[in-house]
Amino acid sequence: MTGADSLAELENFINKWKEDENGCRNVFLELKAHLGRYSDIVLDFVPRPGVTYSLRAARAGQAHRPLFALIDVIDESPRWLSVCFYEGMINDPEELGDLVPEGLMGEDGYCFDVDSNEAALVNYILTRLDEAYERSR
Secondary structure, eight states: OOSHHHHHHHHHHHHHSOOOTTOHHHHHHHHHHHHTTOTTEEEEEEEETTTEEEEEEEETTOOSSSOSEEEEEEOSSSOEEEEEEETTSSOOTTOOSEEEEEEETTEEEEEEEEOSOOHHHHHHHHHHHHHHHHTOO
Protein backbone atom coordinates (compact mmCIF):
# COMPACT_ATOMS: atom_id res chain seq x y z
CA MET A 1 0.00 0.00 0.00
CA THR A 2 1.14 3.49 -0.52
CA GLY A 3 1.10 4.99 2.91
CA ALA A 4 -0.62 4.03 6.10
CA ASP A 5 -3.36 6.58 5.45
CA SER A 6 -4.34 4.90 2.17
CA LEU A 7 -4.39 1.49 3.88
CA ALA A 8 -6.50 2.82 6.73
CA GLU A 9 -8.93 4.48 4.31
CA LEU A 10 -9.26 1.27 2.32
CA GLU A 11 -9.93 -0.84 5.41
CA ASN A 12 -12.42 1.73 6.69
CA PHE A 13 -14.20 1.72 3.33
CA ILE A 14 -14.39 -2.09 3.27
CA ASN A 15 -15.65 -2.26 6.86
CA LYS A 16 -18.40 0.28 6.19
CA TRP A 17 -19.48 -1.37 2.93
CA LYS A 18 -22.18 -3.77 4.06
CA GLU A 19 -23.17 -6.87 2.16
CA ASP A 20 -25.00 -5.99 -1.03
CA GLU A 21 -27.63 -7.87 -2.97
CA ASN A 22 -25.53 -8.01 -6.14
CA GLY A 23 -22.43 -9.48 -4.47
CA CYS A 24 -20.04 -6.78 -5.70
CA ARG A 25 -18.51 -6.29 -2.25
CA ASN A 26 -17.36 -9.91 -2.31
CA VAL A 27 -16.05 -9.53 -5.86
CA PHE A 28 -14.06 -6.47 -4.80
CA LEU A 29 -12.59 -8.42 -1.89
CA GLU A 30 -11.72 -11.32 -4.20
CA LEU A 31 -9.97 -9.02 -6.68
CA LYS A 32 -8.07 -7.30 -3.86
CA ALA A 33 -7.00 -10.66 -2.42
CA HIS A 34 -5.87 -11.81 -5.87
CA LEU A 35 -3.65 -8.76 -6.19
CA GLY A 36 -2.25 -9.56 -2.75
CA ARG A 37 -0.73 -12.77 -4.15
CA TYR A 38 2.04 -10.71 -5.72
CA SER A 39 4.86 -9.56 -3.46
CA ASP A 40 5.80 -6.54 -5.57
CA ILE A 41 2.41 -4.88 -5.82
CA VAL A 42 1.85 -1.31 -4.72
CA LEU A 43 -1.78 -0.43 -4.07
CA ASP A 44 -3.22 3.03 -3.74
CA PHE A 45 -6.76 3.80 -2.63
CA VAL A 46 -8.39 6.99 -3.90
CA PRO A 47 -11.83 7.66 -2.41
CA ARG A 48 -14.20 10.08 -4.09
CA PRO A 49 -17.42 9.59 -2.10
CA GLY A 50 -20.52 9.90 -4.22
CA VAL A 51 -18.54 9.12 -7.38
CA THR A 52 -16.01 6.26 -7.10
CA TYR A 53 -13.67 4.52 -4.73
CA SER A 54 -10.60 3.53 -6.74
CA LEU A 55 -8.13 0.79 -5.95
CA ARG A 56 -5.10 1.32 -8.17
CA ALA A 57 -2.56 -1.47 -8.62
CA ALA A 58 1.00 -0.93 -9.80
CA ARG A 59 4.02 -3.14 -9.84
CA ALA A 60 7.02 -1.86 -7.90
CA GLY A 61 9.47 -0.47 -10.40
CA GLN A 62 6.85 -0.26 -13.13
CA ALA A 63 8.36 2.22 -15.54
CA HIS A 64 5.94 3.11 -18.30
CA ARG A 65 2.62 3.74 -16.60
CA PRO A 66 1.42 4.67 -13.13
CA LEU A 67 -0.67 1.50 -12.76
CA PHE A 68 -1.58 -1.75 -14.48
CA ALA A 69 -5.11 -2.17 -13.14
CA LEU A 70 -7.79 0.08 -11.76
CA ILE A 71 -10.73 -1.26 -9.78
CA ASP A 72 -13.40 1.40 -9.40
CA VAL A 73 -16.29 0.93 -7.04
CA ILE A 74 -19.05 3.01 -8.59
CA ASP A 75 -20.87 4.71 -5.73
CA GLU A 76 -24.46 4.07 -6.78
CA SER A 77 -27.14 1.96 -5.21
CA PRO A 78 -26.28 -0.82 -5.48
CA ARG A 79 -22.58 -0.30 -5.92
CA TRP A 80 -20.96 -1.95 -8.92
CA LEU A 81 -17.41 -2.29 -10.22
CA SER A 82 -15.56 -1.11 -13.28
CA VAL A 83 -12.26 -2.95 -13.68
CA CYS A 84 -9.96 -1.25 -16.16
CA PHE A 85 -6.68 -1.99 -17.92
CA TYR A 86 -4.57 -0.20 -20.49
CA GLU A 87 -5.14 -1.31 -24.06
CA GLY A 88 -2.39 -3.71 -25.05
CA MET A 89 -1.81 -5.00 -21.53
CA ILE A 90 -4.57 -7.57 -21.76
CA ASN A 91 -6.34 -9.80 -24.24
CA ASP A 92 -10.12 -9.82 -24.39
CA PRO A 93 -10.86 -12.97 -26.42
CA GLU A 94 -14.53 -13.02 -25.44
CA GLU A 95 -14.90 -9.28 -26.07
CA LEU A 96 -16.48 -8.64 -22.69
CA GLY A 97 -14.69 -5.34 -22.10
CA ASP A 98 -15.58 -1.92 -23.41
CA LEU A 99 -12.91 0.11 -25.18
CA VAL A 100 -12.67 3.48 -23.48
CA PRO A 101 -10.69 5.92 -25.65
CA GLU A 102 -8.39 8.02 -23.44
CA GLY A 103 -10.40 6.75 -20.47
CA LEU A 104 -7.58 5.38 -18.33
CA MET A 105 -5.25 8.14 -17.17
CA GLY A 106 -5.56 9.76 -20.60
CA GLU A 107 -4.77 6.55 -22.50
CA ASP A 108 -7.01 4.03 -24.23
CA GLY A 109 -8.18 1.28 -21.96
CA TYR A 110 -10.57 -1.60 -21.56
CA CYS A 111 -13.11 -1.63 -18.76
CA PHE A 112 -15.18 -4.54 -17.55
CA ASP A 113 -18.41 -3.71 -15.75
CA VAL A 114 -19.27 -6.01 -12.87
CA ASP A 115 -22.75 -5.75 -11.40
CA SER A 116 -23.01 -9.26 -9.98
CA ASN A 117 -20.83 -12.00 -8.58
CA GLU A 118 -21.12 -14.18 -11.69
CA ALA A 119 -18.23 -16.63 -11.34
CA ALA A 120 -17.40 -16.81 -15.06
CA LEU A 121 -16.97 -13.04 -15.35
CA VAL A 122 -14.97 -12.82 -12.12
CA ASN A 123 -12.62 -15.58 -13.30
CA TYR A 124 -12.27 -13.86 -16.67
CA ILE A 125 -11.25 -10.63 -14.94
CA LEU A 126 -8.83 -12.47 -12.64
CA THR A 127 -7.11 -13.79 -15.77
CA ARG A 128 -6.92 -10.22 -17.13
CA LEU A 129 -5.34 -9.08 -13.85
CA ASP A 130 -2.65 -11.72 -14.25
CA GLU A 131 -2.03 -10.70 -17.87
CA ALA A 132 -1.74 -7.03 -17.00
CA TYR A 133 0.59 -7.82 -14.11
CA GLU A 134 2.88 -9.88 -16.36
CA ARG A 135 2.96 -7.14 -19.02
CA SER A 136 3.51 -4.30 -16.55
CA ARG A 137 7.32 -4.32 -16.78
